[in-house]
Structures are given as C-alpha cells and as structure tokens.
Amino acid sequence: MFLRLFDLRFPHLRAFQLRNAVVPEAQLPHGLYLLDHSRVQFRNRSSGLVGDFDLVAEQRARLDTVCLDFMEAHSNLQCLAWPMDHFFSERRLAADIASRVDAVVDNLARTLVDLRVDTLYTGVCDPQTESVDSPDPGSRDRRRKFIEYFASRMSKVESIKIEGGIPRDERREIIRALHACPLQKVVIIGISCPLGNTWGSDGHDLAETLSHDELEALEGEDKEAIWRYGCGPLQPPGSDFKYEAEYGWPPSPPMIHTIASFHAASVTELKFCGYKGSPVLLAPTAVTTPVLSALKYFHNLRSLIMSLHLSTSFEDSARDADIISYWLNTRSAASTALVRITDEEPEGWEKELRTKYAPDALAWRITSFIGPFLSEQAKSRKGGINVRASFCIGDWGGIFDVDLTIGKGAMGSDVCLGFKCPREELEPERRRSKLESRRWF
Structure with a gap:
C-alpha cells in the first residue's frame, strides 16, 4: 500500500x-x-517468520527511500502532517542520503506554513518528560530528532498542531524550536491539560471527589516556580538566540508563558485540549492564576479554545445525564421540558441547574473566569475574542462546547457579546461549520 502511495x-x-x-x-x-x-x-507469509526473503527483496529495495523520493518530487508543500516519531530513525543519518535530506528540509523551511505532528495516545496521562525513564527509548529519540533536525530549521510556519501522548517537555521544545517562525495558530491536544495540572499531584488540590481514573498518574507542578515565572515578565529570545534543546521538567515557567515569550506578538489563535488537570470552572484552584496569567500578552488573539473541568456533582451524586438532557432540551424549540408554571422560586437540583448549568449562566461564568486573563487590548478590539470552553461530561466522556465572545462593555468591564448553547461535536450546525472551514480539503 505504501509503495503504491x-x-x-x-x-x-x-x-x-x-x-x-x-x-x-x-x-x-x-x-x-x-x-x-x-x-x-x-514477514514471510508461509512461515510467519520475520527476516530477509527473496520473496520480498524487490519490495524492500523499492521501499528503502521511496518516502524521500516522494518528498523530493513534491517541492511546493505548504501543509505537512506526519507522525512525529516517523520522520527519522533514531540512528545517525546515513551519509549516502544526508545531502538529499538536507535539501528537502531546507526547501520545506521556505515553503511550509502548516505543520502537524502526532503520536498515538498511550497511558492514562501525558508525562512531563521521558528523559530518565521511557517505555520506548527508540521512539523518544526519534521524536527528539524531529525537534532538533527538522522543527528547529523551519522559518515560515504559521500554524502548528501537536497531538497525542507527547511528553510536555517535547511539546515545549517544539514551540522553542520554531522560534524563527511567525506562528499565528498554536494547537496542542493531549489527555492532560497542555497548559499544566491545576488539580495538584494526584488531584489533591481539587476540592471535590473525583474517580480514581481521573486522578491516576497526575504529576504535580512546582508551585513556587509556577508562581515565580507564571506571573513574572516574559523571557523572549534575544537577537542572537540559537536554539539548543532542553529536555526534562525542572522548576520552570508554565507552558503558556513559554509560548507567549516566543510567539505572543504573532499568535491569533490558541487551542489547548486535554481534560485531566484542566482549569476548574466553578471552583478554580489557586495555581490556576499563574498557569493562565501569560494569556494577557497575546494582544492579537482572536480565538481561544480550551478544556475546562465542570463539576456535575450534587448531593454526592453525579448528574451528568440530567445536565446533558437539560442542554439538549434548551436547544430544542419544540421542547416543553423547561416550562415550569409556579409562583415559587426553584429549589434543590432545579435551582442548581438554572444557576450553574443553564446556557446563559455558563456563558456568564466562563466570561467571569477567562475574561480577566485575556489581553485588554484584544478584548477591546471590535468583535472581541471568540472563546470556546470545552467540557468532558457523561458516561462516555462526551465533549460539549460553549461558544461565546468576550469583549469590553461601555463601563470598561468584561462582557459576553453573545453565546451559543452547549453543543456536542456532531451537532449538525457545528459539524457543518467545521467541514466548511477545512483549510486544505
């Protein structure tokens, strides 16, 4: 199949x-x-053994550099998506193809504007680093070779997407390696919140009960360092900056601080998806402030998408199904499920639904939570900032998103300029909009 491709x-x-x-x-x-x-x-089909056999000798010879041949034949690529650990082998680049590879990478440095890399999701949490222990050292070395030999040589990339079980230090290094690029869009998607763990080590700082699966393998932040760097000034690279990879996760700035230090001036879109450790909407932990503080430096920001944790507990039981049903009924013009004819104020769970989970209540809470972290200059621009808060709720980990716009009111306060009811990924209008806005296809 790959030979034919x-x-x-x-x-x-x-x-x-x-x-x-x-x-x-x-x-x-x-x-x-x-x-x-x-x-x-x-694999020899008759014996099932792996090895060199005459049956496949021709295919092996053809496959040897067929990918490199393909890249050489297509010199006008502007968008490239490829698994991060399949650009290079972990071995030293062979002398017989080194100059050819250099030429391809140099050409992509001139043409590539959209770069997307991923690895398979593995485990229950994204690790901070694999510098000491790694389940697959070969894969780790191949990923790092991509960072040092490919990403660091790019100069025109405007959009970077990083997805899968990539350790946090390698995500950070991709951002640093692209220091010469005019990044406009940064997308990082994982199991854990790409910006950092606001729940504390094993979720100890979250003031509510979560399941063991949600807490397992959550590595804590160095809180002293997070506060020192997160709320401090940016650390932009100097004019004489030469990229050198720095792996590991010592006490260091939060991810958004690193992104802002290198790319705040050019970025217009940010997307950070990952449920475990994500900022808590209804009761944020203290470390949330330094984790998100550097958002204030993105003065050209027009779109922000991020995962938030939404507690669904009431009287010691999860009410996910009730909340989802409430949202779906709110969205349906034919539904009468929300009609309540009474002179009394709602109490109990009905009051909880109306004051915390109703679409307008959610929009107000998201505005009040995220608004203060955003750039005053960006919020003051006509149209404000489009914000999508992504929640993972339900028995099957369903994703529901609330879309809203945050701007400035007449009195200078943060206001919600408009919002849409929580929508799942396959909601018809949202799905159609996503298909129509595809950039390349």
Whole structure:
C-alpha cells in the first residue's frame, strides 16, 4: 500500500497529511520513515517468520527511500502532517542520503506554513518528560530528532498542531524550536491539560471527589516556580538566540508563558485540549492564576479554545445525564421540558441547574473566569475574542462546547457579546461549520 502511495506524483500538491493519534491498527509500519532509509521488516507469509526473503527483496529495495523520493518530487508543500516519531530513525543519518535530506528540509523551511505532528495516545496521562525513564527509548529519540533536525530549521510556519501522548517537555521544545517562525495558530491536544495540572499531584488540590481514573498518574507542578515565572515578565529570545534543546521538567515557567515569550506578538489563535488537570470552572484552584496569567500578552488573539473541568456533582451524586438532557432540551424549540408554571422560586437540583448549568449562566461564568486573563487590548478590539470552553461530561466522556465572545462593555468591564448553547461535536450546525472551514480539503 505504501509503495503504491509514494510512487504517485501530484504536480500541484500543496498539502500532504497522514494523521493518526487514536487507532493503533492504523499506525505506520515500524521502520518506515519520511526522511530516512526504510527499515521495515517483512514477514514471510508461509512461515510467519520475520527476516530477509527473496520473496520480498524487490519490495524492500523499492521501499528503502521511496518516502524521500516522494518528498523530493513534491517541492511546493505548504501543509505537512506526519507522525512525529516517523520522520527519522533514531540512528545517525546515513551519509549516502544526508545531502538529499538536507535539501528537502531546507526547501520545506521556505515553503511550509502548516505543520502537524502526532503520536498515538498511550497511558492514562501525558508525562512531563521521558528523559530518565521511557517505555520506548527508540521512539523518544526519534521524536527528539524531529525537534532538533527538522522543527528547529523551519522559518515560515504559521500554524502548528501537536497531538497525542507527547511528553510536555517535547511539546515545549517544539514551540522553542520554531522560534524563527511567525506562528499565528498554536494547537496542542493531549489527555492532560497542555497548559499544566491545576488539580495538584494526584488531584489533591481539587476540592471535590473525583474517580480514581481521573486522578491516576497526575504529576504535580512546582508551585513556587509556577508562581515565580507564571506571573513574572516574559523571557523572549534575544537577537542572537540559537536554539539548543532542553529536555526534562525542572522548576520552570508554565507552558503558556513559554509560548507567549516566543510567539505572543504573532499568535491569533490558541487551542489547548486535554481534560485531566484542566482549569476548574466553578471552583478554580489557586495555581490556576499563574498557569493562565501569560494569556494577557497575546494582544492579537482572536480565538481561544480550551478544556475546562465542570463539576456535575450534587448531593454526592453525579448528574451528568440530567445536565446533558437539560442542554439538549434548551436547544430544542419544540421542547416543553423547561416550562415550569409556579409562583415559587426553584429549589434543590432545579435551582442548581438554572444557576450553574443553564446556557446563559455558563456563558456568564466562563466570561467571569477567562475574561480577566485575556489581553485588554484584544478584548477591546471590535468583535472581541471568540472563546470556546470545552467540557468532558457523561458516561462516555462526551465533549460539549460553549461558544461565546468576550469583549469590553461601555463601563470598561468584561462582557459576553453573545453565546451559543452547549453543543456536542456532531451537532449538525457545528459539524457543518467545521467541514466548511477545512483549510486544505
């Protein structure tokens, strides 16, 4: 299949994407690399053994540099998506192809504006680093080779998307490696909140009961460092900055502080998705402030998407199903489920629904929570900032998003300029909008 794919030629190809962070069955064959010799092992169909056999000798020879041949033949790529650990092997680049690989990377540095990398989601939480212990040292070394040999040489990238079980230090290093690029859009998606863990080590700082699955493997932040750096001035690279990779997760600035230090002036869109450790909407923990403080430096920001934790507990029981039903009924013009004819004020769970989970109540709470972290200059711009708060609730981890716009009112306070009722990913209007706004296809 890959031989047939990479033998193809498209004279006007601008975008080439192979993305898979979710399904193990769709992983690339081990040893298949975009910019290196292929080292794919072939299996003899009759014996089932792995090894070199005459039956596959021709295919092996053809597959050796077929990906590199494809990249050389398509010199006008503006968008590239590829698994982060399948750009290069962990071995030293062979001398016979080194100059060819250099030429491809140098050309992409001139043409590439949209870069997307991913790895398969693994485990129950994204680790801070794999510098000491790693379940797969080879994969770790291949990811780091991409950072140091590929990402650090890019100069035109405007949009970066990082998804999957990539350790936090490697995500940070991708951002630092792209220091010369005029980044406008930054997307980081993982199991854990890409900006940091606001729940504390193993969730100890969250003032409510969560399941063991939600707390498992949550690594705590160094709170002293988070407060010192997170609320402090930015640390932009100097004019003589030369990128050198720095792995590990010592006491250091939060992720948003690093992104702002390198790219605040150009960024217009930010997206951070990851449920575990995400900021808590109804009762944020103290460390949330330094984790998000650097958002105030993004003066050109027009869109912010981020995961938030929404507690659904009432009287010691989870009310996810009730909340979802309430949202769906609110959205339906034909529904009469919300009609309550009485002169009395609502009490108990009905009052909780109306004051915390009603669409207008959620929009007000999101505005009050996120608004103070945003740039005053960006909020004052006509149209304000589009904000999407993403909540993971329900038995199957359903994603419901609230879309709103935060701007400035006549008295200078933060106001919600408009909002849409919580919508799931496959809600017809939202799905249609997403399909129509696809950039490349």
